Amino acid sequence: MSTSVAGDDYLDFLRREDEVLMAFVHIADERPPVREGLPLSGLSVGVKDLFDTADFPSAYGSPIYRDHRPPTDAAVVGALKAAGAFIAGKTTTTEFATFPPTQTLNPRNHAHTPGGSSAGSASAVAAGLIDIALGSQTKGSVIRPASFCGVVGFKPSFNRLSRSGVKMLAESLDTVGLFANQVAEVERVYAVLTRDEAKEEIAAPRIAFTRTPQWDEVSLDVQDALLGAVAFLRGAGLSVDEIEMPAAFESLPEQAAIIHDFEAGRSLLPELLNARDKIEPSLAAALDAAQEIPGHVHSAALMFLSRMRSAIAEVFARYDVVLCAAAPNEPPPLSEGTTGSPIMNISWTALHLPCISLPVLSGRSGLPVGLQIVGGAYRDHALLSTARKIEGLYAGKSV
C-alpha cells in the first residue's frame, strides 16, 4: 500500500495504520480525483493541527479549541491545495506547540517518543502514511522529531514560508517547516510554496563541522555517530573543517529561551485568563511564570539576537554549511514523559538560519539520529542541494 493509491483505499489504509500510530487528529472523509497537471498533483499532505484549515477543525492541541473551525485555510495550506496537493488530515501537535507530549507513537519504536511539537507530522511521514507534512519550529519542533522518527525535516530561513493562519507561539522564533522522506521531495514542495525555482548547486561545498558549545550535553553514542559522519564524508571526498562557534554563541539558548517564554506568555495570555482550567497544569504554571519576565529583559534578548545574526554571517562567509547533531540523543523512552530536548536546535532557530535533519545516523540502540546541516541566511537552496548530495553519498552514490 502506498500514498499514491487512489480514492478510498488510501484513506482506509490511513485510518487503519493510524489506529496504532495515533499521528492524526482528523483524517479526510474522502479523496477527490487527482487534478492532473498541477505542480503537486496527487501529493498527500499532513498538516500539523497548529495550522488553520477550513475543511477540518483546528484545535492547536488544546481542549479550548476542540470545536474551533476557522473560516480560512492557513496560507501555506491554501497554496498546497492550489498546487494540487491532497490534504489527507490534521496531525497531532503538543498543546499550543509547547512541551506536554502527544499520544502519537514513534513508528521506529513504539516505546520511544516521536518528539514534539510536530509529533504527528514526523511520525506519519516516517511511517509512509503521507508524502509530505507541514510542521513548525519555535525551539526545535521540526528538526528534533525528524531526528527521532528518522525522516528528513527542513526548517527554512525565517519568514520564507508564510505563518498566516498558524497559531502564534513566539513570533520572533516561529518558523514553518516541512517533513518528507527524501530531500528532493522537500525541494519540490519548497519551490512551489516559495515560488522559487532557483537552484544553487554547489560543486564542492565548503563544509564545517562544529561540536557546538552544547557538546557535553550530547550523549556519547551520538558524539561517536557525528564524528563517524565527518570521517565518512571526508572519506567520500568532501572537505570538512572542524570549527568553533563565536564565543557569544554559548548564550544563545538562554537568550532564545527568554524570548520564547516571554512571547509565549503574552501570545497565550487571553487563554490563560479566560480558560485556565483547560490548560495542562504544568503549561499553565509555565505561562504564569512567563508573566514575571520584565519587558526590558525581552528587549535586551531581541537586541542580543540581532547582534548574533550579524556575527554568524562571518562563519557563513567561509562555509556553505555547518554540520552538527540534530538532537543530543536517540528518542527518549515514553516513560520519561518528555518529547526530548531542543538544545541542538534553539540557537539556529533564533539565528533564523535554514536547517535540515537527514536520517542517516543511529545511536546505541539502533534508533534514528539526525545529521543536522545548517545553511547561511536565505541560502536555503545551497543548503538543500548540499543536503541532497550528502543524502546521496549515504545511499551509496559517489560525489
Place this chain on the structure above:
Amino acid sequence: MSTSVAGDDYLDFLRREDEVLMAFVHIADERPPVREGLPLSGLSVGVKDLFDTADFPSAYGSPIYRDHRPPTDAAVVGALKAAGAFIAGKTTTTEFATFPPTQTLNPRNHAHTPGGSSAGSASAVAAGLIDIALGSQTKGSVIRPASFCGVVGFKPSFNRLSRSGVKMLAESLDTVGLFANQVAEVERVYAVLTRDEAKEEIAAPRIAFTRTPQWDEVSLDVQDALLGAVAFLRGAGLSVDEIEMPAAFESLPEQAAIIHDFEAGRSLLPELLNARDKIEPSLAAALDAAQEIPGHVHSAALMFLSRMRSAIAEVFARYDVVLCAAAPNEPPPLSEGTTGSPIMNISWTALHLPCISLPVLSGRSGLPVGLQIVGGAYRDHALLSTARKIEGLYAGKSV
C-alpha cells in the same frame, strides 16, 4: 463631554459623535463599572478592526469576514482588558489594512482623508472619542494617519507588541502601534503592554535631522514646516545636526515594497482563491500581480533589509533620534480617493525602528503635519522620553 464620563452617557456621546465621523464599525453596548486599582483603570480604548476581539465581530475591513466572531481576543486586547481598560469599540481599517479608503472622516477637516489603514483609530482619538487606540503599520499605517489627524502615533520597535490575533498582511513588516493625544499616555500604555517600566531619560539628546532620499517628494510647505521645526528646536537649546542617510537607504522603499507585496499576496491567497468576488477589484488585481513576484526576489529583499538593519546601527550609535517628516504632505482631499503616501514611513518600518509622530506642525492649509522622530533599535524608551521633551517645548515648556 469626555471619555471619562461614566456608564451609558459616554456611549451615547460616542454613538452620536460617530454618526458623523464614522470611525467605528462597532461600539460597545454597555460600559461596565470601572474596576479600580488596575494600571489602566477606566481608560477607553478603540481597537482597529484588524485585531481579533471575542466581544465584537472582527471583519478585517473585508466583507468576507462580515460576521466573523473569533473565539479569542488578540493578545494586546486581552492584556489591555486585564489591565482595566475599557474596549469602547472596533475602529475602521482599510480592507485587510491595504489601500482602498474607509468611510471615516478626518475630524480636523471632513473634506480630507484621515489616512489609512488605521483610519478609525487615528480619527477617533483626534476627535476625543477615546483615550487610546490600537493600530498597525505595515508601510505607514500608524504614523501617516497620526500625521493627518493631528494626534500622537507610535510604532514601536519590531515585535515589542504582540501580533497574536492580528490578521497578518506582511509578516516581515507588520507592527502593532498606538494612538493617543499625549506622549505620556502612550508611555503609560506601552509600559503596561510590554511589562517594561524602565525609563531612559536623556538629559541632552543627540538629535539628527534628515531630509531623507525622498525629500523631493515632500511638498514645499511641509519642507518649510520641517526646517522651521529644526530652527525652533535649536532655538530652544537642543543640538540638532543635519545628516544624510547611508546611500543604500535610497533602495529601501522599493525593497520593502517587494516584501510587502509578496507577503500580502501569499497571506491573502486563500481569500483570493475562494472569495475573489468579495475583494475590492483594485486590491484583487494587486494581489494577482503579487503572485508573479518570484520567490528569489523576495528572499534577496529580505537579505538586503537584514544588511540595512546592521548599517543603520552606525547612525544610531551617533544619535539618539532622527527627525524627519511623518508624511510628505497635508492630508489629501477625499476627492483624490487615496489614504495618502507612506513614502516617509516604509523605510523605517522595514528597518524595524521605533517611530513616533508628534502633532506639532501644519501645512499651507493649516491642516496637521506630523514631526516624525525615529529611535534606535529597541531604544523605544529613549525615543519616547525625547519625544515627550519636544512635545513639552512646543507646549511652551522650557527644556
